[in-house]
Amino acid sequence: MIAAGRASAPERSLRILILGGTGSIGAAVVGELLAREHVVIGLARSERSAAGLRELGAMPIAGDIAAPQSWAAKLPELDGIIHVACDFDADMGGIDRHLLDILLPAFANQAKRPRFIYTGGCWLFGATGDAVATEETAFDPLPAFAWMVPNLRRVLAARAVDGIVIHPAMVYTPDGGVFRRFARDAAEGRVSRVVASEHVRWPLVHADDLASLYALALERAAPQSSYIGAAIEGFAVGRIARAFARRVGAPDLEPRIVSVDEIAAELGEWARGYALDQRLSGTRARQELGWQPRHVDPEREIVGLG
Numbered sequence: 001m002i003a004a005g006r007a008s009a010p011e012r013s014l015r016i017l018i019l020g021g022t023g024s025i026g027a028a029v030v031g032e033l034l035a036r037e038h039v040v041i042g043l044a045r046s047e048r049s050a051a052g053l054r055e056l057g058a059m060p061i062a063g064d065i066a067a068p069q070s071w072a073a074k075l076p077e078l079d080g081i082i083h084v085a086c087d088f089d090a091d092m093g094g095i096d097r098h099l100l101d102i103l104l105p106a107f108a109n110q111a112k113r114p115r116f117i118y119t120g121g122c123w124l125f126g127a128t129g130d131a132v133a134t135e136e137t138a139f140d141p142l143p144a145f146a147w148m149v150p151n152l153r154r155v156l157a158a159r160a161v162d163g164i165v166i167h168p169a170m171v172y173t174p175d176g177g178v179f180r181r182f183a184r185d186a187a188e189g190r191v192s193r194v195v196a197s198e199h200v201r202w203p204l205v206h207a208d209d210l211a212s213l214y215a216l217a218l219e220r221a222a223p224q225s226s227y228i229g230a231a232i233e234g235f236a237v238g239r240i241a242r243a244f245a246r247r248v249g250a251p252d253l254e255p256r257i258v259s260v261d262e263i264a265a266e267l268g269e270w271a272r273g274y275a276l277d278q279r280l281s282g283t284r285a286r287q288e289l290g291w292q293p294r295h296v297d298p299e300r301e302i303v304g305l306g
């Protein structure tokens with residue numbers, strides 16, 4: 001049975017390959033696809049990932065996105081591919097480019113052109129300030145993720161697949177995703193750290209809502225379309241830190257501001273994205289795909305956990 005709030009199952013079960021099915025986005029997508037009665041095959045680079053996929057209900061196939069030549073030619077017939085894998089390695093752009101070099105031509109041999117959902121991200125839109133970015137807004141990518149722009153354009157232009165792009169907002173669950181750091185600090189009685197300023201706004205989406213967007217895009221989106229997956233346009237990060245302080249009964253705990261250079265030195269250049277003040281619109285997905293995010297009050301979800 002499909003959970004309340006999810007779109008009903010499609011007329012036909014689709015056979016989908018997911019890259020990154022154990023990740024914070026991917027695991028939710030696998031759950032949603034299975035709930036909609038699709039067949040899910042997941043790429044697994046280790047026995048641990050394979051076990052994680054089996055536990056979710058997906059069928060693992062062995063492979064690494066850094067070595068696609070060893071598995072891309074052996075793929076079964078597919079209706080769709082969802083790419084939400086990322087190595088966060090210094091050469092993540094090179095790995096992704098090489099993956100597309102091998103993977104896209106491999107689909108030319110499929111009987112039917114599959115859909116290929118590529119994952120971009122909110123950090124491709126730069127600091128928007130008070131303006132609200134849409135799918136029509138020119139990219140202004142964070143340097144560490146600039147490689148995604150030519151790669152997503154390649155997927156949209158590829159002849160062997162029907163390319164679709166989803167740009168997730170910052171993905172959370174009340175205790176995980178981009179909230180994990182706050183949740184851990186709060187649980188251990190530490191002051192939460194906020195990058196740059198409490199006033200920095202993050203566009204947000206709950207992992208389950210984002211997963212339903214991937215499923216809707218797979219089932220309904222027109223080829224060559226792009227969607228921003230933002231349920232909440234922009235939410236001040238200080239409010240998130242303070243909600244976690246309230247949750248542990250320490251409402252007066254002031255977040256500690258850390259500089260963007262400090263967080264980049266600690267986590268890598270990609271972490272500069274935490275300092276981007278952004279507002280992003282999820283209107284197109286709501287209007288064209290009937291996307292209905294159910295999680296729109298993160299503060300209540302955080303405090304409610306307590």
Ligand SMILES: NC(=O)c1ccc[n+]([C@@H]2O[C@H](COP(=O)([O-])OP(=O)(O)OC[C@H]3O[C@@H](n4cnc5c(N)ncnc54)[C@H](OP(=O)(O)O)[C@@H]3O)[C@@H](O)[C@H]2O)c1
Pocket residue numbers: 019020021022023024025026043044045046048049063064065066084085086087119120121122123167168169170171172177178
């Ligand atoms: N999370 C967000 O808030 C957010 C927002 C916007 C955009 N995005 C983008 O969405 C994508 C996924 O993000 P995420 O947060 O879900 O990442 P994540 O939680 O770190 O998951 C990454 C996934 O990729 C897999 N993976 C990594 N390296 C691999 C390799 N060499 N071979 C095969 N699989 C590999 C991991 O598998 P194992 O570890 O099990 O091996 C895992 O399933 C990234 O491109 C990210 O930039 C994320």
